[in-house]
Amino acid sequence: MKLLASGLQLNRCPAASRSMGVRFRANGFAVRCEAVALPRRYDHPIFAGYALRAGSAPSTARPKATPGAEPKTKEPRLRRGKATASHRTAKPHSNSPLVKFALAMIPLLLVSMPAIAQQKSSCIECHQRLEDPKLSAPAKLFDNDIHRARNLSCNDCHGGDPTASTKEGAKDPRKGYLGRPRTLDIPAYCGKCHSDANLMKRFNPSLRVDQEREYYTSVHGMRLKEGDQRPATCISCHSVHGIRAVNDPLSSVYPLNVADTCAKCHASADYMRGFNIPSDQFANFKTSVHAKALYEKQDLSAPTCNDCHGNHGAAPPGITSVANVCGQCHARQAELFQKSPHKAAFDQRELGECVTCHSNHAIAAPSDQLLGTSQGSLCINCHSPSDKGFVAAGQMRSMIDQLIASIDSSSQILTRAERAGMEVSRPKFELKGATDALTHARVLIHSSSADEVSKVVVPGLQVAEKGYQSGVGALAERTFRRKGLLVSLVFILFLAMVVYLKIRQIERKATTAST
Amino acid sequence: MSIQSITAWLDERLALSALAKIAEKKEVPLHRHSIWYYFGGMTLFLFAVQVVTGILLLLYYRPSAENAFESVQFIVTEVQFGWLIRSIHSWSANLMILTLFIHMFSVFFLRAYYPPREITWVSGAALLIICICFGFSGYLLPWNKLAFSATKVGTEIAGVVPIVGRPILRFLRGGDEVTGATLTRFFGFHVAVLPATATVFIAIHVLLVQLHGMSVPPKLIGQPVKKMKFIPNFLLRDLIGWILAIGVLAALAALSPWELGEKADAFAPAPAGIKPEWYFLFMFETLKRIPAKVLGFDGEVLGIMTFNFVAVLLFLVPFIDRSPENRRRRLIFNIVGVVALLYMITMTVVGYLT
Numbered sequence: 001m002k003l004l005a006s007g008l009q010l011n012r013c014p015a016a017s018r019s020m021g022v023r024f025r026a027n028g029f030a031v032r033c034e035a036v037a038l039p040r041r042y043d044h045p046i047f048a049g050y051a052l053r054a055g056s057a058p059s060t061a062r063p064k065a066t067p068g069a070e071p072k073t074k075e076p077r078l079r080r081g082k083a084t085a086s087h088r089t090a091k092p093h094s095n096s097p098l099v100k101f102a103l104a105m106i107p108l109l110l111v112s113m114p115a116i117a118q119q120k121s122s123c124i125e126c127h128q129r130l131e132d133p134k135l136s137a138p139a140k141l142f143d144n145d146i147h148r149a150r151n152l153s154c155n156d157c158h159g160g161d162p163t164a165s166t167k168e169g170a171k172d173p174r175k176g177y178l179g180r181p182r183t184l185d186i187p188a189y190c191g192k193c194h195s196d197a198n199l200m201k202r203f204n205p206s207l208r209v210d211q212e213r214e215y216y217t218s219v220h221g222m223r224l225k226e227g228d229q230r231p232a233t234c235i236s237c238h239s240v241h242g243i244r245a246v247n248d249p250l251s252s253v254y255p256l257n258v259a260d261t262c263a264k265c266h267a268s269a270d271y272m273r274g275f276n277i278p279s280d281q282f283a284n285f286k287t288s289v290h291a292k293a294l295y296e297k298q299d300l301s302a303p304t305c306n307d308c309h310g311n312h313g314a315a316p317p318g319i320t321s322v323a324n325v326c327g328q329c330h331a332r333q334a335e336l337f338q339k340s341p342h343k344a345a346f347d348q349r350e351l352g353e354c355v356t357c358h359s360n361h362a363i364a365a366p367s368d369q370l371l372g373t374s375q376g377s378l379c380i381n382c383h384s385p386s387d388k389g390f391v392a393a394g395q396m397r398s399m400i401d402q403l404i405a406s407i408d409s410s411s412q413i414l415t416r417a418e419r420a421g422m423e424v425s426r427p428k429f430e431l432k433g434a435t436d437a438l439t440h441a442r443v444l445i446h447s448s449s450a451d452e453v454s455k456v457v458v459p460g461l462q463v464a465e466k467g468y469q470s471g472v473g474a475l476a477e478r479t480f481r482r483k484g485l486l487v488s489l490v491f492i493l494f495l496a497m498v499v500y501l502k503i504r505q506i507e508r509k510a511t512t513a514s515t
Numbered sequence: 516m517s518i519q520s521i522t523a524w525l526d527e528r529l530a531l532s533a534l535a536k537i538a539e540k541k542e543v544p545l546h547r548h549s550i551w552y553y554f555g556g557m558t559l560f561l562f563a564v565q566v567v568t569g570i571l572l573l574l575y576y577r578p579s580a581e582n583a584f585e586s587v588q589f590i591v592t593e594v595q596f597g598w599l600i601r602s603i604h605s606w607s608a609n610l611m612i613l614t615l616f617i618h619m620f621s622v623f624f625l626r627a628y629y630p631p632r633e634i635t636w637v638s639g640a641a642l643l644i645i646c647i648c649f650g651f652s653g654y655l656l657p658w659n660k661l662a663f664s665a666t667k668v669g670t671e672i673a674g675v676v677p678i679v680g681r682p683i684l685r686f687l688r689g690g691d692e693v694t695g696a697t698l699t700r701f702f703g704f705h706v707a708v709l710p711a712t713a714t715v716f717i718a719i720h721v722l723l724v725q726l727h728g729m730s731v732p733p734k735l736i737g738q739p740v741k742k743m744k745f746i747p748n749f750l751l752r753d754l755i756g757w758i759l760a761i762g763v764l765a766a767l768a769a770l771s772p773w774e775l776g777e778k779a780d781a782f783a784p785a786p787a788g789i790k791p792e793w794y795f796l797f798m799f800e801t802l803k804r805i806p807a808k809v810l811g812f813d814g815e816v817l818g819i820m821t822f823n824f825v826a827v828l829l830f831l832v833p834f835i836d837r838s839p840e841n842r843r844r845r846l847i848f849n850i851v852g853v854v855a856l857l858y859m860i861t862m863t864v865v866g867y868l869t
Contacts, residue, residue, distance in 0.1 A: 423772070425588065425775065481769040482769060492762040496762075499751055499755050503752065
C-alpha cells in the first residue's frame with residue numbers, strides 16, 4: 001500500500017492485475033493494469049464511502065491541466081445513483097491473512113477502477129478510427145479539451161453508453177443518447193452544467209454560472225432566440241471538443257486570441273453584410289493604443305473586444321452600456337467628464353461620451369494636439385472663438401505647453417550637469433514631481449475647466465523651476481571647480497618647481513664642496 | 516623655553532640625533548633603473564592620502580543600507596569640498612593599486628627579492644592582497660547599484676571555491692544574500708581590520724627596506740655604482756612626485772568626479788554590461804572566457820583555483836628563485852613575468868573593449 005500512498009505507477013503488479021481483472025471482466029472491460037498511473041488524490045481518506053464514477057480518473061497520457069484553472073475541489077466526479085463499490089465494504093472483519101490481503105486490495109481496486117474505465121470509451125475508440133475527418137476530429141480534439149482534463153467524457157454532453165461495444169448500444173436513446181445538438185439549442189446544452197452552481201462549484205467554485213443568461217441579453221443571443229442560426233453561440237468562440245481554459249495561451253478566448261476569434265466573423269465583409277454592420281473593427285483595433293499594449297507589450301490587462309463588449313452578455317458584467325465601459329479603467333477621466341459641462345451638451349446632442357473625441361476601435365495614443373484652438377485640435381470641431389469653451393481649451397493647452405517646456409529645459413540642464421560629472425540625482429528625482437503634475441493636468445482637461453488644470457500646473461511649474469535652478473547651480477559649481485583646479489595646479493607646479501630648484505641648489509653645493 | 520632646549524629635551528627621550536645620523540648615512544644607488552625606486556614611496560604616499568581622506572569621509576558616512584547612499588550623496592552635494600574628498604579618495608585608491616602593481620613588477624624584474632630581502636617581498640605581497648581587499652570592501656560602501664552587483668558577483672566567485680567557499684561567502688555577506696549586513700561587515704573590514712593589518716605590514720615592509728637598504732640589480736653587482744643621499748636628495752625628488760600626484764588627483768577630481776550612480780536595489784536587475792574595477796577585470800575576463808568544462812573539471816572552479824595557486828606562488832617567488840647564479844631559472848622567471856604582465860594587460864584591455 002506504500003506504493004499506492006506514494007502515487008507510483010502500478011507497473012508489473014500481479015496482485016493488482018488479478019484483482020482488477022476479476023472485477024472488470026464482469027463489466028466487459030479489457031483491463032491493463034500497467035498503463036495506469038494513480039494520482040495522489042485518490043488515496044486520500046476523503047474518498048472513503050464514495051462510489052467512484054467509471055471514467056473519472058485521468059490516464060497517464062492526459063494533458064496537465066492549466067494551474068490557474070485547476071478545480072479547488074480535488075474529489076473525482078461521482079456517478080449519480082450508480083455506486084459500484086465503497087470503502088465501507090473494506091472494513092476488516094477477520095484476522096485471516098487472506099482476508100486481510102483481499103481487504104487491502106479493495107482500496108487499490110477502487111482507485112484504479114475509474115482510470116482503467118476511462119480508457120474504455122467506445123465513443124472515442126470508434127470515432128478515432130473513422131475515416132471521415134468530420135467524425136474523427138471530435139475524438140482527436142478531445143484529448144486537449146478542458147472537460148477531459150476534468151474527467152468528463154463524451155456521454156456527459158451527448159448522453160449514451162460509452163461502455164457499449166456496438167454503435168447501436170452506445171447511441172441508445174434509452175440510455176439518454178442526445179446526439180449532436182441543434183445550433184439553437186447549444187447555449188442550453190452547455191448551460192446544463194455551466195448554469196448549475198452546485199455542479200460547477202465542484203470543478204471551479206470561482207467560475208460564474210450566468211453565461212447562458214448573459215448570452216441571451218447579447219445581440220448574438222437575442223438573434224439566436226429569434227431563430228437566426230447565424231450569430232455566434234458558445235462553440236463559435238470557445239470551439240468544440242478542443243475547448244481550453246481561458247488562461248491557456250492556446251485557447252481561442254485567451255486575451256491575445258480574442259480579437260482574432262471575433263474577427264473570424266466580424267472581419268468578414270461577406271458574413272457581416274447580412275447583418276448590415278461594418279467589418280473594419282478588427283483592422284481599426286489593430287491600429288489602436290490598446291492593441292499596441294496587448295500585442296507589442298504583451299500586456300494582458302490591455303482591453304480587447306470582450307473587455308468593452310462583454311464576453312457573454314451585451315456589456316461586461318456590471319456595465320449597463322458599452323458607452324460606459326471606458327470609465328472602468330479610465331475612472332478618473334470618466335468621473336471628471338461626468339461633472340463637466342460637456343456631459344449635458346453631449347447628452348443633448350446624443351454624442352458618445354469618450355468615443356466622440358477618442359474614436360472607438362482605432363483609439364490612438366492621446367496627444368496634446370487634440371486639445372486647444374489650433375489647427376488639428378478636436379475642440380474647434382464644436383467650439384467657436386466666441387464661446388467660453390474655446391477660451392478654456394486655449395488656456396488649458398497653453399498651460400500644458402508651458403509645463404512641458406519648463407520640464408524639458410530643466411531636464412536638459414540637469415542632463416548637461418550630470419554629463420559634466422556633477423551629482424544631480426536628487427533634483428532629477430524631484431523633477432519627476434513636475435512630470436506627475438503634467439500627467440495629472442492631462443487627466444484634468446476632462447473637467448473642461450482651466451482653473452482645475454491650473455491647480456496642478458502651477459505647482460508643477462514651481463517644481464520644474466527648482467530643478468532648473470539646481471541645474472544652473474550644478475553648472476556654476478563645475479565652473480568654480482575648474483577655476484579652483486587651475487589655481488591649485490599653478491600653486492602645485494610652483495611648489496614642485498621650488499623643490500626642484502632646492503634639489504639643484506643642494507646638489508650644486510655638494511659638487512662645489514667635493515671639488 | 517627656546518627651540519634648542521625643546522629639541523634637546525626630545526632628543527634625550529627619542530634619540531632623534533641618533534636617528535638623524537642613520538638617515539644621513541642612508542643612500543640610494545644611482546643607475547638606469549633608479550626610476551623604479553620611486554614607486555614604493557609613491558604607493559605609500561597614496562596610502563597616506565587614502566587614510567586622510569578616509570578619516571574625513573568618516574565624519575559624515577553612515578554605514579547602513581538605509582543611510583549609506585544618502586550620506587555619500589550628502590557628502591558630494593552638501594558638504595563643503597565633500598565632492599573633492601570623496602573623489603580624491605576613490606581616484607587615489609585606484610592610482611595606489613596601479614603604483615603598487617608597477618612597484619611589484621619592478622621589484623620582480625630587478626630581482627630585489629633575493630636574499631636577504633625575502634620577508635620584504637612577502638610583506639609586500641601581503642600588502643598587495645590587503646590593498647585589493649581595501650578596494651573590494653570600499654567599492655560597496657556607497658551602496659549603489661554597481662557596487663551592489665559587483666559585490667554580489669565577487670562574493671559568488673569566492674563561494675565557488677570547493678569546501679571553504681560557501682562558509683567564506685556566508686562570512687563575507689553576513690548571510691546568504693548581499694544585504695545591509697554585508698555593508699556593515701565591509702565597512703568594518705575597510706575602516707578597522709584592513710587598516711590595522713596594513714599598518715603592521717607597512718611597518719614591517721618599510722623597516723626591512725631601511726634595514727637592508729635599496730637593492731641593486733644583480734647585473735650591476737660588482738660594478739661601481741653611484742650613490743645619492745636619501746635625505747635630502749632622494750626624499751626631495753620623492754616630494755616632487757608626491758606634489759605632482761596631488762595635482763593629478765585634483766585634476767581627476769575636478770574634471771572627472773567619481774560617479775555616485777543610483778541607490779542599490781536588491782530587487783532590481785543588475786545593470787546591463789557591468790564590469791568590475793579595472794584591477795579585477797583580467798580575472799573576471801578569464802572566468803568569463805574559460806570553458807564550462809576543462810578536462811572534466813568545472814571551468815569556473817578551475818579558474819578560481821588557478822588564481823589562488825598563482826597568489827600562493829607570488830608569496831613563494833623569493834624562495835624558488837634564490838640566486839642570480841642560476842641563469843636558466845632567471846630566464847624562466849623573466850619569461851613568466853613578461854607573460855603574466857602581458858596577459859593581465861591584454862585581458863584588461865579585452866575586458867574593456869568587449
